[in-house]
Amino acid sequence: MQWETVIGLEVHVQLATQSKIFSGASTAFGAAPNTQACAVDLGLPGVLPVLNESAVAMAVQFGLGINAEIPEVSIFDRKNYFYADLPKGYQTSQMYHPIVGPGEVEIVLGDDKTKRIRVHHAHLEEDAGKSLHEDYHGMSGIDLNRAGTPLLEIVSEPDMRSAAEAVAYLRAIHAIVTYLGVSDGNMAEGSMRCDVNVSIRPEGQAAFGTRAEIKNVNSFRFVERAIAFEVERQIELLEDGGRVVQETRLYDPEADETRSMRTKEEANDYRYFPCPDLLPVVLDKAYVDHLRSTLPELPAEKRARFENALGLSAYDAGVLSSSRPMAEYFEAVKEVCGDAKLAANWVQGELSGQLNRENLSIDDSPVTAQQLGELVLRVKDETINGKAAKQVFAALWNGEGDSADAIIEAKGLKQVTDTGAIEAMIDQVIAESPVQVAQYQDADPDKRGKMIGYFVGQVMKASRGTANPQQVNALLKQKLDP
Amino acid sequence: MHDKTLTELAAGLTAGDFSSRELTDHFLGRIERLDSEINSFITVTAEQAQASADAADATRRQGDAGPLNGLPLALKDLFCTQGVRTSCGSRMLDNFVSPYDATLVEKLAAAGAVSLGKTNMDEFAMGSSNESSYYGPVKNPWDLAAVPGGSSGGSAAAVAAGLTPAALGTDTGGSIRQPAAFCGITGLKPTYGRVSRYGMVAYASSLDQGGPMARSAEDCALLLGAIAGHDPRDSTSVTRGVPDYRAELNAPLAGLRIGLPREYFGEGLDPDVEVAVREAIRVYESLGASVQDISLPHTNLAIPAYYVIAPAEASSNLSRFDGVRFGHRCENPSDLIDLYKRSRAEGFGSEVKRRILMGTHTLSEGFFEAYYKKAQQVRRLIRQDFLDAFDEVDVLMGPAAPTPAFDLGANKDPLSMYLQDIYTIAINLAGIPGISVPAGFIGQRPTGLQILGPHFAESQLLNVAHQFQQATDWHLKRPVFGEENS
Numbered sequence: 001m002q003w004e005t006v007i008g009l010e011v012h013v014q015l016a017t018q019s020k021i022f023s024g025a026s027t028a029f030g031a032a033p034n035t036q037a038c039a040v041d042l043g044l045p046g047v048l049p050v051l052n053e054s055a056v057a058m059a060v061q062f063g064l065g066i067n068a069e070i071p072e073v074s075i076f077d078r079k080n081y082f083y084a085d086l087p088k089g090y091q092t093s094q095m096y097h098p099i100v101g102p103g104e105v106e107i108v109l110g111d112d113k114t115k116r117i118r119v120h121h122a123h124l125e126e127d128a129g130k131s132l133h134e135d136y137h138g139m140s141g142i143d144l145n146r147a148g149t150p151l152l153e154i155v156s157e158p159d160m161r162s163a164a165e166a167v168a169y170l171r172a173i174h175a176i177v178t179y180l181g182v183s184d185g186n187m188a189e190g191s192m193r194c195d196v197n198v199s200i201r202p203e204g205q206a207a208f209g210t211r212a213e214i215k216n217v218n219s220f221r222f223v224e225r226a227i228a229f230e231v232e233r234q235i236e237l238l239e240d241g242g243r244v245v246q247e248t249r250l251y252d253p254e255a256d257e258t259r260s261m262r263t264k265e266e267a268n269d270y271r272y273f274p275c276p277d278l279l280p281v282v283l284d285k286a287y288v289d290h291l292r293s294t295l296p297e298l299p300a301e302k303r304a305r306f307e308n309a310l311g312l313s314a315y316d317a318g319v320l321s322s323s324r325p326m327a328e329y330f331e332a333v334k335e336v337c338g339d340a341k342l343a344a345n346w347v348q349g350e351l352s353g354q355l356n357r358e359n360l361s362i363d364d365s366p367v368t369a370q371q372l373g374e375l376v377l378r379v380k381d382e383t384i385n386g387k388a389a390k391q392v393f394a395a396l397w398n399g400e401g402d403s404a405d406a407i408i409e410a411k412g413l414k415q416v417t418d419t420g421a422i423e424a425m426i427d428q429v430i431a432e433s434p435v436q437v438a439q440y441q442d443a444d445p446d447k448r449g450k451m452i453g454y455f456v457g458q459v460m461k462a463s464r465g466t467a468n469p470q471q472v473n474a475l476l477k478q479k480l481d482p
Numbered sequence: 483m484h485d486k487t488l489t490e491l492a493a494g495l496t497a498g499d500f501s502s503r504e505l506t507d508h509f510l511g512r513i514e515r516l517d518s519e520i521n522s523f524i525t526v527t528a529e530q531a532q533a534s535a536d537a538a539d540a541t542r543r544q545g546d547a548g549p550l551n552g553l554p555l556a557l558k559d560l561f562c563t564q565g566v567r568t569s570c571g572s573r574m575l576d577n578f579v580s581p582y583d584a585t586l587v588e589k590l591a592a593a594g595a596v597s598l599g600k601t602n603m604d605e606f607a608m609g610s611s612n613e614s615s616y617y618g619p620v621k622n623p624w625d626l627a628a629v630p631g632g633s634s635g636g637s638a639a640a641v642a643a644g645l646t647p648a649a650l651g652t653d654t655g656g657s658i659r660q661p662a663a664f665c666g667i668t669g670l671k672p673t674y675g676r677v678s679r680y681g682m683v684a685y686a687s688s689l690d691q692g693g694p695m696a697r698s699a700e701d702c703a704l705l706l707g708a709i710a711g712h713d714p715r716d717s718t719s720v721t722r723g724v725p726d727y728r729a730e731l732n733a734p735l736a737g738l739r740i741g742l743p744r745e746y747f748g749e750g751l752d753p754d755v756e757v758a759v760r761e762a763i764r765v766y767e768s769l770g771a772s773v774q775d776i777s778l779p780h781t782n783l784a785i786p787a788y789y790v791i792a793p794a795e796a797s798s799n800l801s802r803f804d805g806v807r808f809g810h811r812c813e814n815p816s817d818l819i820d821l822y823k824r825s826r827a828e829g830f831g832s833e834v835k836r837r838i839l840m841g842t843h844t845l846s847e848g849f850f851e852a853y854y855k856k857a858q859q860v861r862r863l864i865r866q867d868f869l870d871a872f873d874e875v876d877v878l879m880g881p882a883a884p885t886p887a888f889d890l891g892a893n894k895d896p897l898s899m900y901l902q903d904i905y906t907i908a909i910n911l912a913g914i915p916g917i918s919v920p921a922g923f924i925g926q927r928p929t930g931l932q933i934l935g936p937h938f939a940e941s942q943l944l945n946v947a948h949q950f951q952q953a954t955d956w957h958l959k960r961p962v963f964g965e966e967n968s
Binding site (some may be wrong): 044090278 | 560568570575681682716718749794800801802804843847854
């Protein structure tokens with residue numbers, strides 16, 4: 001039987017606010033345990049939450065970024081359950097009236113086709129603390145630094161049909177939140193993690209199969225592998241005459257498998273009810289319009305503009321718009337050199353290659369966009385040839401000079417385009433290579449194209465790489481061809 | 483000195499008749515001598531009180547004393563006080579020393595008021611007799627066989643007994659007004675949102691409100707002025723400005739329209755209480771007020787709605803008492819679940835457990851719509867009853883409680899205890915302010931008149947109450963108890 005995979009994602013994005021969602025404590029990552037937990041985060045008797053306005057603004061910006069409906073009123077609810085790292089015995093979340101209504105995200109698939117994934121809603125909530133079960137000799141350590149960190153939970157419709165689509169969706173969400181600056185999107189630090197709902201059904205069947213929810217997957221690769229494992233597991237189960245039970249599962253990256261955590265029967269009754277300590281959030285139109293007016297260009301718009309207005313290929317437009325730092329770098333290079341295609345080639349070629357080799361992100365590039373732009377400009381105006389440009393790039397990368405022009409000057413790489421000077425060099429090479437000249441001139445005209453390379457190389461060498469290769473080629477042909 | 487009102491004591495301090503330290507020592511001495519009879523304090527902070535009094539005297543010498551400077555008072559033991567145990571009347575918090583001050587505590591301290599200590603209360607403010615306290619029941623100084631009412635029973639009894647000139651209480655369903663009536667003092671529950679709840683250990687967040695308990699409406703006005711106002715740490719506190727609550731105390735009552743809710747004079751009302759309340763209303767008529775009957779048609783739904791909403795919120799609010807970070811922790815827990823179960827089983831008393839169970843049940847899947855949602859709908863109807871009534875009259879009047887103070891141990895059945903709040907609970911559901919003023923005695927036990935006004939009509943309520951106290955002397959009566967008998 002042919003099976004169809006159905007996937008929905010709940011993505012938890014940590015918002016990049018300075019302080020927590022309901023208290024003034026810092027949200028900075030990596031502080032010593034329990035040093036960033038104030039009375040409110042500890043859930044001391046008598047404390048009250050006060051909503052962080054910037055968390056609201058960021059959630060709304062995200063909503064606008066996915067063309068979602070922004071309801072006028074949203075309400076915080078309490079999700080009640082006991083756990084040692086949940087200080088109040090409830091998590092403040094939004095169950096019935098989320099801050100962001102239905103929207104959609106465009107994803108790009110391998111063949112440059114796009115697909116729209118519907119977002120059911122996104123809601124604000126506070127994160128819990130962390131339980132540390134190692135190093136405490138049979139006890140557990142509780143770190144409440146993370147307690148109260150603002151999260152935006154983005155809940156998709158079950159619109160994805162493969163692991164690749166799920167990863168593309170997750171990447172699209174990542175790009176949107178980082179473009180907006182509402183999250184640092186750092187998955188290694190837990191700034192973005194997701195719950196994956198997976199089910200399968202016979203192809204052509206309309207009804208959904210029973211789903212399993214894989215909790216807390218925290219990398220693109222793990223999402224892909226967890227889904228792959230889970231789909232295999234469910235197919236085997238069904239084809240062996242079994243059935244999938246609705247349950248929560250955990251992905252173990254070490255074993256590369258998912259394991260059952262709890263079944264539906266064991267699930268908590270969270271007893272949601274409106275939090276009486278917080279007023280409903282009322283967003284007037286002027287506030288939402290103001291936020292809309294401050295939105296930056298988002299990945300999908302940028303990709304379209306790169307392709308249509310700048311004339312880049314779909315592939316280049318996709319890669320260069322995939323992250324905000326990449327797009328900003330590219331656009332800065334393009335501004336300086338005035339040539340989108342050349343800029344795209346350099347950013348994706350020489351620069352990306354070198355960054356990958358040294359495992360650096362574009363933010364850490366030793367060559368600034370201004371520097372690269374000036375270098376590309378010198379290629380474009382033919383001040384230097386391509387070969388010299390690579391030397392200049394290497395020199396910039398190694399910090400051998402502040403600008404392309406300075407390096408060109410210092411290394412004498414300026415392209416020689418003076419016909420007289422090139423002719424003089426050619427004459428000298430011809431004079432020094434009588435054997436090769438004879439061979440060339442005796443050869444069949446079809447073969448000469450290849451043979452001329454020797455002379456070009458000699459002339460370039462004599463010019464220390466600065467001669468314009470096209471001119472050298474043309475002049476050589478004039479001189480050598482009988 | 484303990485027979486004087488807060489206002490009179492303030493005048494005495496201003497005139498230099500006595501110092502804050504002398505005043506404070508006087509009340510500390512009375513607490514030490516007499517409180518063993520009534521058990522109204524859980525913690526007495528004598529040293530801090532003396533230090534605050536000395537500081538207040540120094541402030542006065544420098545010439546920048548505000549109206550509350552140097553005046554002693556007591557705090558219901560659910561206001562968090564830095565460095566001082568805040569027990570909430572519960573074994574659960576017997577060992578809890580708050581690392582911070584509640585906003586009201588901060589405000590009073592900043593005004594130079596002197597805290598004598600923390601008063602007894604029903605456990606987590608759940609009760610109407612002060613019998614559910616882990617620290618034992620409080621006795622009514624008018625009759626040691628009677629309860630003081632609750633949950634602010636310690637505050638009410640301490641004021642009535644002259645152990646403090648005033649106290650802060652809290653009122654979720656009548657917990658300021660009913661004990662004020664039982665103890666013959668004046669107690670004001672402000673409009674919901676008028677004073678900050680930050681640092682008040684929460685029972686039912688959408689109903690809880692702190693307020694003054696004192697000997698007179700004038701004293702309550704003085705205190706309310708100091709504690710009211712927006713608190714950026716409490717999102718439910720309102721930004722509305724704070725008037726001078728003493729400015730309108732002497733406004734004449736001619737033309738005042740008083741409504742008597744028919745539902746507050748029906749079955750279940752003790753006939754002697756009714757006589758006292760109707761007598762009080764005649765006083766108002768003599769002051770030029772007009773009286774008309776009015777209906778609050780959803781009154782009979784108030785107790786059921788309250789006992790869905792308040793326990794629901796409480797079940798969630800009290801989840802933080804889990805033995806993990808503070809409060810009572812059981813011995814040698816075998817695992818996390820055992821820690822939760824035994825810490826909470828040992829830490830909470832039976833009334834608290836009953837309400838947690840009720841609240842957990844009504845919020846559960848399958849019951850939420852039938853109970854919680856329905857109760858919220860009822861709450862809106864009750865609120866609308868009051869809004870409609872205040873279209874026709876300026877204030878409503880009736881009894882604060884259906885009976886005078888009952889005997890200790892007399893109300894064993896939780897349901898009959900819940901009915902104690904029949905005239906007070908709807909006010910919390912509607913969020914409006916209410917004040918209870920002494921209106922006579924039944925035997926030796928006091929009874930109270932309750933006056934209700936529209937949202938934020940505290941100035942008017944205090945004016946109406948003050949004018950009554952200008953015409954009557956019920957509020958000036960003092961109990962004689964304990965060694966004072968001899």
